[in-house]
Amino acid sequence: MARIGRIQRTTNETDVSVYLDLDGSGRADIQTGIGFYDHMLHHVAHHGLFDLAVRAVGDLHVDEHHTVEDVAIALGQALNEALGDRAGIVRMADAWVTMDEALAQVIVDLSGRPYSVFHGAFAAPKIGGLSTTLIPHAFDSIAVHGRLNVHARLLYGRDDHHKAEALFKALGRALDAATRIDPRRSGIPSTKGML
Helix, strand or coil, rough: CCCEEEEECCCCCCCEEEEEECCCCEEEEEEEECCCHHHHHHHHHHHCCCCCEEEEEEEECCCCCCHHHHHHHHHHHHHHHCCCCCEEECEEEEEEEEEEEEEEEEEEECCCCCCEEEEEECCCCECCCCCCCCHHHHHHHHHHHCCCCCEEEEEEECCCHHHHHHHHHHHHHHHHHHEEECCCCCCCCCCCCCC
């Protein structure tokens, strides 16, 4: 059975479409109008082995906030849709990723209970066209709308680009591991019997 999420989100500020195939090969076709954000989402797809297509048209004449947020919301919703009832998945996973001098860890639990913790700091207010304050906000929005628990830690690093890249690669790898089907599990991965 295909584990695919398709989301169309249209507001007065943005028009976003997201296609996500959890069992893909890492193909990415991402156009948000924010080059660095496209680059980071490409890492999530490539290192998570997800097929991900994103189209976003937003009010970038104001700033990038609405576009970043709405893409993250739609990505979380697509993840939630693709997971269905979450039967058979591994559910919990973590990933450590280094990018040159930077080191990041992301831990996820696809528990159905949204929560996000982000520890880390950036030196500059922007990386390319992306405000660094929006990086933890994107993680929060994915967690809430994907109904998952995300803990992200940026342990150290000097270059903001490297720090962000390590975080998004780690998110992709952790999601890849947590969304995999465990051949030993036939039902919901919870003693409650539901997620």
